[in-house]
Amino acid sequence: MSKEILECSVNGEQQSCLIDRRDTLLELLRTRLQLTGTKEGCGNGNCGSCTVIVDSQTVCSCLMFAVEAQDCEITTIEGVASVGELHRVQEALIKHGGTQCGFCTPGVVMSAVGLFAENPSPNESDIRLAIAGNICRCTGYEKIVKALMDVADPKGAD
Amino acid sequence: MFEEIIAHADPHGDHDTIGRRLPRIDSGKRVTGEAIYPADFQLPGMVYAKLKRSPHPHAKIRSIDTSKAMELAGVLAVTTADDFPELEPGTAVPMGQGSCDVWMVGQINMARHKVFWVGQPVAAVAAIDLHIAEQALELIKIEYEVLDAVFSIDEATAPAAPALYDSMRTTGLDTPSNKPTNVCSRTVFKRGNSDSALANSDETVELSIKVDTAHQGYIEPQSVVAQHDRDGLTTLWVSTQGHFTTELVTARVLGIPQSKIRVVPLEIGGGFGGKVFIHGESVAAKLAEKCGRPVQLIFSREEVLQGGSGPTAALQGKLEIGASKDGVINAIKSRIHVDAGGLPDMNPGIILQVFAALYQTPNLFLEGFDVVTNKPRTEAYRAPGGIQAAFLMEQAIDELSQKLEMDPLEFRRRNASVTGSTMPAGTPFPSIGVLEIADAVAAHPCWTTPLKEGSMPRGRGLAFGYWRGTSMTSACHVTISGDGRPMFTLGSVDISGAHTSMAQVAAEQFQMSLDDVYVATGDSKSVGYTDIAAASRVTRTMAAAVIDASQAALAELKKRAANLMQLTAEELTYDHGSFRTANDNGPSMTVADVMKATLTQGAIICQGSSSNLPFGVEVGAHVCDVEVDKDTGQITVLKYTAFQDVGFALNPPAVEGQIEGSVVQGLGWAISEGFDYGSDGRLRNASLLDYRIPTALDVPSIDTVLLQKPVPGVPYGLRGVGEVPIVPVAACVANAVARAVGNRVTQMPMTPERVFKAMTAS
Numbered sequence A: 001m002s003k004e005i006l007e008c009s010v011n012g013e014q015q016s017c018l019i020d021r022r023d024t025l026l027e028l029l030r031t032r033l034q035l036t037g038t039k040e041g042c043g044n045g046n047c048g049s050c051t052v053i054v055d056s057q058t059v060c061s062c063l064m065f066a067v068e069a070q071d072c073e074i075t076t077i078e079g080v081a082s083v084g085e086l087h088r089v090q091e092a093l094i095k096h097g098g099t100q101c102g103f104c105t106p107g108v109v110m111s112a113v114g115l116f117a118e119n120p121s122p123n124e125s126d127i128r129l130a131i132a133g134n135i136c137r138c139t140g141y142e143k144i145v146k147a148l149m150d151v152a153d154p155k156g157a158d
Numbered sequence B: 001m002f003e004e005i006i007a008h009a010d011p012h013g014d015h016d017t018i019g020r021r022l023p024r025i026d027s028g029k030r031v032t033g034e035a036i037y038p039a040d041f042q043l044p045g046m047v048y049a050k051l052k053r054s055p056h057p058h059a060k061i062r063s064i065d066t067s068k069a070m071e072l073a074g075v076l077a078v079t080t081a082d083d084f085p086e087l088e089p090g091t092a093v094p095m096g097q098g099s100c101d102v103w104m105v106g107q108i109n110m111a112r113h114k115v116f117w118v119g120q121p122v123a124a125v126a127a128i129d130l131h132i133a134e135q136a137l138e139l140i141k142i143e144y145e146v147l148d149a150v151f152s153i154d155e156a157t158a159p160a161a162p163a164l165y166d167s168m169r170t171t172g173l174d175t176p177s178n179k180p181t182n183v184c185s186r187t188v189f190k191r192g193n194s195d196s197a198l199a200n201s202d203e204t205v206e207l208s209i210k211v212d213t214a215h216q217g218y219i220e221p222q223s224v225v226a227q228h229d230r231d232g233l234t235t236l237w238v239s240t241q242g243h244f245t246t247e248l249v250t251a252r253v254l255g256i257p258q259s260k261i262r263v264v265p266l267e268i269g270g271g272f273g274g275k276v277f278i279h280g281e282s283v284a285a286k287l288a289e290k291c292g293r294p295v296q297l298i299f300s301r302e303e304v305l306q307g308g309s310g311p312t313a314a315l316q317g318k319l320e321i322g323a324s325k326d327g328v329i330n331a332i333k334s335r336i337h338v339d340a341g342g343l344p345d346m347n348p349g350i351i352l353q354v355f356a357a358l359y360q361t362p363n364l365f366l367e368g369f370d371v372v373t374n375k376p377r378t379e380a381y382r383a384p385g386g387i388q389a390a391f392l393m394e395q396a397i398d399e400l401s402q403k404l405e406m407d408p409l410e411f412r413r414r415n416a417s418v419t420g421s422t423m424p425a426g427t428p429f430p431s432i433g434v435l436e437i438a439d440a441v442a443a444h445p446c447w448t449t450p451l452k453e454g455s456m457p458r459g460r461g462l463a464f465g466y467w468r469g470t471s472m473t474s475a476c477h478v479t480i481s482g483d484g485r486p487m488f489t490l491g492s493v494d495i496s497g498a499h500t501s502m503a504q505v506a507a508e509q510f511q512m513s514l515d516d517v518y519v520a521t522g523d524s525k526s527v528g529y530t531d532i533a534a535a536s537r538v539t540r541t542m543a544a545a546v547i548d549a550s551q552a553a554l555a556e557l558k559k560r561a562a563n564l565m566q567l568t569a570e571e572l573t574y575d576h577g578s579f580r581t582a583n584d585n586g587p588s589m590t591v592a593d594v595m596k597a598t599l600t601q602g603a604i605i606c607q608g609s610s611s612n613l614p615f616g617v618e619v620g621a622h623v624c625d626v627e628v629d630k631d632t633g634q635i636t637v638l639k640y641t642a643f644q645d646v647g648f649a650l651n652p653p654a655v656e657g658q659i660e661g662s663v664v665q666g667l668g669w670a671i672s673e674g675f676d677y678g679s680d681g682r683l684r685n686a687s688l689l690d691y692r693i694p695t696a697l698d699v700p701s702i703d704t705v706l707l708q709k710p711v712p713g714v715p716y717g718l719r720g721v722g723e724v725p726i727v728p729v730a731a732c733v734a735n736a737v738a739r740a741v742g743n744r745v746t747q748m749p750m751t752p753e754r755v756f757k758a759m760t761a762s
C-alpha cells in the first residue's frame, strides 16, 4: 500500500510524517509519533479514550483517518499541561480522585478541556453531556463530575 | 505473629497520614497520559501480533495450514497449538487457597484439537505491521468439523444436548451417573429440613430469575509485550491482576522453567477480575521466541467481547423462602445454575456460601450446578456471582416483606445474621455489622424522606449485600536508603490505589510524610510471591506485610542507633524519624544520621508478609429511587445511596471511589448490559455501542455512607471494600421497580422490553 506525507501541527510542533493511507489519526499519534497518552479503548468511536482536539473540535481520533488531518492543528493529552504546571482540569481530577485506573482519563481531560474552551461556566448537565462520550468503568463518574464542577465554579460548594 | 502487627495498626487516635482524604500519589501521570500500559510500551525492533480466532462455536480442528501466511512479505512468525506442550487436563498451579487450572488457561490462549466457542484462538502471526498481520490471518487455512452446539443453561441441560466433553460426569451427585453431561458439578449446603419448614410457614414466596452474561468492561483491552532474548530469557510486560500467577501459568503453558521467564507489571487499565488469567501472553511469548523480535499483542474491543476474554457467568435460579406471621424466616431453599462457558469448573460454591448468608434460618437447602456451554470461558467479575445471586435473594426477601406487610428494613433487621451466627457452610460469622447498617439506613434521609410523586410510576428499593472476600498471601520488602528514608517494593500490582494506601501505611509506621516514602511494585523476580490483586484482599493483607517489614526495619535501625549512641536499644524510642531517650533533654539521633554512619556497613533489607489474615467480610445496604416510563419500560434511576461498613477507611476518597464505580457497574448490568448471542453462537453486541455500559448521562449522582466497624485481628480493622458494593445493585433497582409498577422483573438486565413485558403481564 502506498505511503504518503502528511503535514500537520501536533501540540504546536510542525510534523511531516510518512503515513499509510489506512492509518487512523489515532495510529498516527500512537505508533508513528509515539504520543501514547491518547488511548485506544474500542477503535470505533464508542468509548472516547482516544479523544483529541483537531482545529478546536474534540474528536475521536480512532474515527478519523490520518490523511484527513492534513494541515490541521492537533492537540493531544501531551499538549495540555505546560512544563511544571498542569491544566486546571487535570489539577481538579487529581484533587477530587477523578482518576482510578487512568485509562479513560486522557480522553476525559480532552473532552473537558474542549468543554471549558467553549463554555467557561457549565452546569452539571453540561458537564455530564460533555463527557457522555467518555466511558469510565472505574469511577462511576461521581468524582469526575465533582472535579469538573469545581473547575466550573471553584467557589461553589465542595 | 498477627498480634504484633495489629499492635502497630490501631485505627483509633491521631494519625498524620492514614484515614485522611489524600489524592492518589500517582495521579499526575494518569491525568497527563504519562502512565505506561503495555499497549504504550515499545521496544526497538518490536513487531505486532494478531490472533486467528474460531468462527465456529463447537468444532473439531482437522488441520491448519499456515504456509501461505508465512510467505506473505513482512510476516515473521506463525504459531499454533503444535508449538506448545500438550498439558494434561487438571494441570494446575497454586493460587490463594486453591489453584489455577493451567490446562484451562492454555485453551483460552490457544485451542488444541477442538474449539468450544466463537473467538477461541487457533493460530497467531507476528508481522512488521498490523495491516500485514491482519492480511496474514486471512491466509491461514483451517479445516473444521463443525459440531452441534449449546448456548444456554437450558440447552446444555436438555436431555438430548450434545456434550462438549465426552469424559464429563457431574461430581457431587447423590447417585452418580455414567452418562456424558454438560453439568460439571453439584454443590450443596444444607441444614434442617427446608421442605417441611416451607410447608409449615405462614407466608412463602417462590421466585425464579435469569441473568444474562455480562462483561467486566475494563476500558483497556488485553495487551502484552513479549521479548525472548539471546540468553534464553523471556520477559513479558503485562497488564495483569497478578504477575506471579502470570509467570507460573505462562511458564507451564510454554513448558519452560521459571528461571527463564520474568514478568513486569505495567499499569492496568481496569481488571475487575477479568485480568487474572492470561489471554494471549503465552502466544506473544512464543511468537517472540520464533521470530527473535519483541512482539506486541493488543486485543481489539471486538476481540475482548467476542471470545477473546472471559465475560462473567450467566445465572439462573429459583428460590423459595418462608416466614412466620411475625416476620421470622424459617426456611430458605434454592437451586441455581451458573453458565461456565466453554471450559469446565466454575464451581458455584462461593456464591452459595454468600448469597443467603445475611439472614439466619434454621432450615436451609442450597444447591448449585455449573454448566458448560459453547460460549467463552467465563471469568471472575467483582464479587463473582454476587450480584446475580442477590438479584434472586434480595428480591425474594423484598417480596416476602410485602406479603407480610412489613417494612423491608424491619424484616431484614429481624432476620439479620450477627457476629457468631451460623453461615451456610456451618461456620460462625466473623465480625459483621448488618444491624448497624440497618440503623444507619433507618436514620438517613434517603430512606426517611417520602418519595415525591412524578408523572411516571416511581418506587424506592432497598437491598443488602454481603461478600466474604479472601486473604491469600502478600509480600513486600523495605530497604533503608542512604538518607534514612524507607523504600518499599510490593508484590501486588496497583489496581485500586494500593500504592497510595501502602505509602500511607508506610509513612504512618515510619512517622514520616508521604513524600518521604517510596512505594512501587516489583517485577516477578524482584519481590516475593504474592497472590493476585483480587477478592478484596490487597489493602488489608499488604498493609500487614508493610507493617511487618517496617517494624523489622525500625528495630534494625534502632540497634544501629543504639550502637552509635553507646546506649542499649531498650533505652531508645522512635519518634518521627529520630531515636531518643526517655529524657527530653537526652541525646537523639535521626535515621538519616544512622544511615549516614552505617550505610556502607551493610544494607538493611527487611521483608514483610502476611498469609491467611482473618477475612475482611464486607456488608452493604443500598437504597435507590427509580422512575419507570410506563410507555417504554425504561428505568431511570433518580437517586442512589450506598451504605457500607468498611472497617476503617484508610483513604476515604479511594474507598468512596470504589463504591461509586461499583454501583455504576451494577447499574449497567441491572439495566442495560447483557450479552446477546445469536443462534449461531456469535455475540451480536460485540461493541461498546451495542453492549451498553453506562455513561455519565445514564446514572445519577451516587451518595456513599461509610460506616467504620473495625474487624478484630486485621491491621487498622480494615475490611475488604471493592467487591460488595456491586452485590445489591440490581436487586435494589428491581425492588424499586416492583414497588413502582407492582410487578417483578425477573430477567437481568432489566431492559425496557423486559420491564414493559413485566408491567403489562396480568
Ligand code: FES
Pocket (backbone or CB within 6 Å): A039, A040, A041, A042, A043, A044, A045, A046, A047, A048, A049, A050, A051, A060, A061, A062, A063
Ligand atoms: S478508541 Fe476511539 S472512541 Fe474508543
Ligand code: FES
Pocket (backbone or CB within 6 Å): A098, A099, A100, A101, A102, A103, A104, A105, A135, A136, A137, A138, A139, B219, B269, B270
Ligand atoms: S479511571 Fe478507569 S476507566 Fe476511568
